[in-house]
Amino acid sequence: MVLPKRLDCRFNGYQVPLVPHVPKSAKGKRSVRRKKTVENRMCAIDLLAAVAGKLLLEGEGSLGSIKMTGVRNACNLNVKREHIKPLKNEPFDMGSCTANTLGSQREVSNDTKLLSTIMVPAPTIIKSGTSSRDMCTKRSSISTKKSNSFISETAVYKSDLDPCSLENKMNVDAKLLPLVSLDDSVKVPLGNNGILHSRSSPKCWAEKLAVDRDDDENSSGYTQPTFTTNKALKPRGLGEHMISKQLATKLRKVAPTMTKDRELSSTDVEMKPNFYRRKICYARQRTQRSLFKRRKFFKRCSISASVGGGNNRVNRVSSANNGNMSSYEREDFHVKLSIKSFKVPELFIEIPENSTVASLKRTVMEAVTAILEGGLCIGVLVQGKKVRDDSKTLLQAGISHGDRMDDLGFTLEPNSSHAPTMLASPEKCHLLPPCDFAEPLARFPSMVPASDGMNFDVCPKSPLTPIVNCPESDHDSLHSPSYTLSLDKNIANARALIAIPSMNVETPPMTPVHKPRRSELVQRRIRRPFSVSEVEALVEAVEKLGSGRWRDVKIRAFDNAKHRTYVDLKDKWKTLVHTARIAPQQRRGDPVPQELLDRVLAAHAYWSQQQAKHQVDSPVAEGRLLL
DNA sequence: GTTAGGG
DNA sequence: CCCTAAC
Numbered sequence: 001m002v003l004p005k006r007l008d009c010r011f012n013g014y015q016v017p018l019v020p021h022v023p024k025s026a027k028g029k030r031s032v033r034r035k036k037t038v039e040n041r042m043c044a045i046d047l048l049a050a051v052a053g054k055l056l057l058e059g060e061g062s063l064g065s066i067k068m069t070g071v072r073n074a075c076n077l078n079v080k081r082e083h084i085k086p087l088k089n090e091p092f093d094m095g096s097c098t099a100n101t102l103g104s105q106r107e108v109s110n111d112t113k114l115l116s117t118i119m120v121p122a123p124t125i126i127k128s129g130t131s132s133r134d135m136c137t138k139r140s141s142i143s144t145k146k147s148n149s150f151i152s153e154t155a156v157y158k159s160d161l162d163p164c165s166l167e168n169k170m171n172v173d174a175k176l177l178p179l180v181s182l183d184d185s186v187k188v189p190l191g192n193n194g195i196l197h198s199r200s201s202p203k204c205w206a207e208k209l210a211v212d213r214d215d216d217e218n219s220s221g222y223t224q225p226t227f228t229t230n231k232a233l234k235p236r237g238l239g240e241h242m243i244s245k246q247l248a249t250k251l252r253k254v255a256p257t258m259t260k261d262r263e264l265s266s267t268d269v270e271m272k273p274n275f276y277r278r279k280i281c282y283a284r285q286r287t288q289r290s291l292f293k294r295r296k297f298f299k300r301c302s303i304s305a306s307v308g309g310g311n312n313r314v315n316r317v318s319s320a321n322n323g324n325m326s327s328y329e330r331e332d333f334h335v336k337l338s339i340k341s342f343k344v345p346e347l348f349i350e351i352p353e354n355s356t357v358a359s360l361k362r363t364v365m366e367a368v369t370a371i372l373e374g375g376l377c378i379g380v381l382v383q384g385k386k387v388r389d390d391s392k393t394l395l396q397a398g399i400s401h402g403d404r405m406d407d408l409g410f411t412l413e414p415n416s417s418h419a420p421t422m423l424a425s426p427e428k429c430h431l432l433p434p435c436d437f438a439e440p441l442a443r444f445p446s447m448v449p450a451s452d453g454m455n456f457d458v459c460p461k462s463p464l465t466p467i468v469n470c471p472e473s474d475h476d477s478l479h480s481p482s483y484t485l486s487l488d489k490n491i492a493n494a495r496a497l498i499a500i501p502s503m504n505v506e507t508p509p510m511t512p513v514h515k516p517r518r519s520e521l522v523q524r525r526i527r528r529p530f531s532v533s534e535v536e537a538l539v540e541a542v543e544k545l546g547s548g549r550w551r552d553v554k555i556r557a558f559d560n561a562k563h564r565t566y567v568d569l570k571d572k573w574k575t576l577v578h579t580a581r582i583a584p585q586q587r588r589g590d591p592v593p594q595e596l597l598d599r600v601l602a603a604h605a606y607w608s609q610q611q612a613k614h615q616v617d618s619p620v621a622e623g624r625l626l627l
Numbered sequence: 628g629t630t631a632g633g634g
Numbered sequence: 635c636c637c638t639a640a641c
Contacts, residue, residue: 524635524636525636526635527635548630548631549629550629550630550631551628551629551630566629566630567629567631567636568635570630570631570632571636574631629640629641630639630640630641631638631639631640631641632637632638632639632640633636633637633638633639634636634637634638
């Protein structure tokens with residue numbers, strides 16, 4: 001086997017720590033542990049196995065992300081174990097593992113395969129201060145003979161590698177497997193070995209290499225990557241900064257648990273957030289709040305996206321046919337992005353240690369299915385800020401073809417509120433096309449395994465593609481027959497977005513660059529004139545509720561029209577009143593039936609009177625006469 | 628978070 | 635549709 005000079009190791013799907021934490025119990029005495037100075041190495045399978053071992057051994061293994069592939073914000077898969085036990089003969093598999101080391105590719109997809117049997121001699125040696133040539137010439141003799149101690153063979157991936165030398169890559173795919181075959185039509189270019197290689201620019205590679213972090217000892221001889229170095233190597237995007245900031249904030253909370261080891265540098269935060277991901281996610285989960293008082297689980301997902309550059313098509317819609325189109329609609333740039341992973345809410349799984357991997361998979365699947373029974377919905381984050389207005393165009397949301405997509409994020413959220421009562425049934429919701437096409441996501445089969453804290457890949461390469469539920473759909477309310485119209489309009493604006501390899505999928509560490517102005521971030525919502533049916537619904541609701549209870553009006557008549565806020569309704573009422581008062585010749589836009597305008601005036605007069613009355617009368621239950 | 632009102 | 639004071 002030829003030794004690679006460079007190692008780029010990544011997991012797709014499950015994100016695993018590059019250098020898993022090694023519990024003492026895994027091997028007993030620390031002295032057994034391989035010194036970290038020279039020939040620590042680990043091949044892809046080893047790495048996977050180590051992670052699996054960590055998972056199985058540690059009570060709650062933490063499969064977090066590595067910073068390597070721009071998916072460092074991955075979450076965890078936590079698997080509880082009651083007893084500590086050596087990994088030997090522990091059957092475990094993470095779905096499928098693909099290790100590709102300089103052309104050789106192995107795949108482990110046998111659920112009953114023992115980890116110890118899938119281990120291969122470590123091909124890579126990376127040590128501090130060693131040049132790439134050194135690394136490719138040295139070869140370790142460690143290997144399968146230490147099959148039971150591979151966890152102790154925690155590799156040390158150095159970050160001080162020459163970032164410009166990318167001869168070899170090692171890819172480890174630990175992915176969730178779909179129950180159905182993936183549409184092959186959506187593919188991303190693969191590496192020579194059929195592995196989806198990191199698309200990061202060479203300069204980022206150094207940072208992709210995480211550094212081993214021994215929990216107890218400082219790794220002498222190993223140069224920890226410095227913040228400065230990273231900084232020098234890579235520019236930071238804004239979103240990245242925000243993410244990092246979040247991360248750093250969260251990490252502060254868990255800092256006490258790690259300070260015993262050593263100081264946590266910013267770089268560490270970036271590179272090994274996965275160790276603490278669980279707490280982080282949990283903390284975040286409790287702080288989330290949705291707009292409409294629905295509790296939602298909201299996880300930052302790590303994605304990488306790139307905006308198509310030269311090959312963007314520019315479709316200028318003929319203004320002759322679209323005289324009324326807004327400027328936003330005219331611009332038809334295509335935003336291309338690649339979603340590498342989602343983060344889904346945390347989930348705990350308890351499973352006997354003598355269970356098979358197959359049963360583990362089953363268990364995870366069941367748990368995931370349970371938690372996601374209500375369906376999934378997608379959250380979109382731009383610059384770390386959630387885009388709540390589904391009616392925005394991508395451009396308006398700050399997702400334009402000219403932007404870096406590093407700060408675009410997606411979250412998977414359980415549809416905790418289920419479908420709105422007036423909307424279609426949840427099942428139907430699944431069948432619907434993505435309700436909001438401003439969220440350019442592929443869809444994935446409903447049996448998609450996704451668990452809390454589990455990070456799965458949604459790259460086209462991945463067997464998974466995300467399903468898009470529509471709890472926050474933009475449907476008009478039932479009172480509004482324009483529903484179909486609106487949807488169709490959306491569909492018309494929708495474009496198939498196929499992930500493409502990005503120039504840089506990294507989500508580099510923090511470092512504030514500049515704070516974008518709001519105008520750059522949140523653009524004006526697209527104008528969506530009220531249809532007559534909407535007006536009717538509004539009038540009816542106001543007739544019943546009055547003109548001062550816009551939230552109630554919203555809930556009553558526009559609960560399903562997510563793009564109509566109660567402020568919108570209030571504004572619309574305002575304009576309706578105005579419209580009703582002016583001469584028909586002066587009115588613009590879609591003509592509102594005079595009958596409706598009359599009702600508007602009547603209701604307005606009535607409720608104005610009520611309000612006036614209410615001010616002189618005792619402030620008792622007023623305005624509820626018609627309820 | 629809602630409401631109200633100006634921009 | 636945005637912004638924001640006021641609640």
